[in-house]
Amino acid sequence: ATPVGLLTGTGRGAQLGILIKGPQVLEDTRTVDTILLDKTGTVTSGKLAVAATQAFTTLDGIGESEVLRLAGAVEAASEHPIAHAIAAAALAEQAERPAHSVPSAQSVPSHSGHKDDGRRLPAVEHFRSAPGGGVAGTVEGREVVAGRTGWLEENGVPISAGQHRALAAAEATGATAIWVALDGTAAGIISLRDTVKEGSAAAISRLKALGLKPILLTGDNAAVAAQVASAVGISPDDVYAGVLPAGKVEAVRKLQAAGATVAMAGDGVNDAAALAQSDLGIAMGSGTDVAIEAADLTVMGNDLGQVAEAIELSRRTLATIK
Ligand code: ADP
Ligand code: MG
Secondary structure: OOOHHHOOOOOHHHHOOEEEOOOHHHHHHHHOOEEEEEHHHHHEOOOOEEEEEEEOOOOOOOOHHHHHHHHHHHHOOOOOHHHHHHHHHHHHHHHHOOOOOOOOEEOOOHHHOOOOOOOOEEOEEEEEEEOOOEEEEEEOOEEEEEEOHHHHHHOOOOOOHHHHHHHHHHHHOOOEEEEEEEOOEEEEEEEEEOOEOOOHHHHHHHHHHOOOEEEEEOOOOHHHHHHHHHHHOOOHHHEEOOOOHHHHHHHHHHHHHOOOOEEEEEOOHHHHHHHHHOOEEEEEOOOOHHHHHHOOEEEOOOOHHHHHHHHHHHHHHHHHHO
8 A cells, every 4th residue: 555545545544434635644744733623513512402492572472482493494404503403493392382284394304313204394485594603594474583693783683782691691601592583683592502522522632642732713602612622621722712714714824824833623614714724624524515625634433532543643654654
């Protein structure tokens, strides 16, 4: 086998589920000194679950379950982990209620993990989404917008001081909280929880032992980011929260400009540009196709331990060749 073959094809790398794009990648693993880690789906499982739904009293007759049902209908068209969680929760709640049939209905796609057992969410029209922002669409004649504050602002939805306080309170509990708006009015908040992957803390200490400085990079809020960082041994000073997709590329560039050689590990559409900009882009195998395409190296097992493994293995391989 060629040296690259050691990491591809029938080699040890392939056995370990580590795929690399070319020989240069080996060299890059030797020089990286900083690793940016996307939070959702990379350090955490990305399998979020809805913890609570809150309905504001702004809209008559719109309660929690209606907020969840309408948001779920729009999120069913998105691939984001937040979207899967909201669509699944909305669908589960539909099942608990007496069946009220909706004329033009859609089932949640099978990749959400739910079988099509006849339960339905209403159809969405004019679906739009902004990576790292949120989703919007028309459901049963209502304009539904769900996502972060900036996305609601972009869609012309005003948010009161009291509503901002409600979101901050939800986030302070360590939840990822998103807004839901109906016909231009903020209608409620959905709070979600994620879990840190079992191997993440151990993997991060291995990365540190390899001389890499880990930095947590996320579009999520600062409270969640701080909790995850502390659970996996990342310094609170090395947490970049509330970062939009364009900001992720900018973070890579800034570190490079300051002299760092930067690896970036991620899984989302929102990570693709940063993966391409980094000196060593690493995608989670369960990630989106765009992330995998933009990356130099993919770990099929979706495990941060494999990222440390890949760097160790290719450094050893390189030492053997030289
Ligand atoms: P991360 O960097 O942790 O992977 P993203 O950049 O994908 O997170 O998302 C950042 C934020 O944008 C989320 O915390 C959420 O507030 C909002 N967001 C992204 N996608 C969606 C969606 N499909 N529905 C609602 N909110 C979303
Ligand atoms: Mg992610």
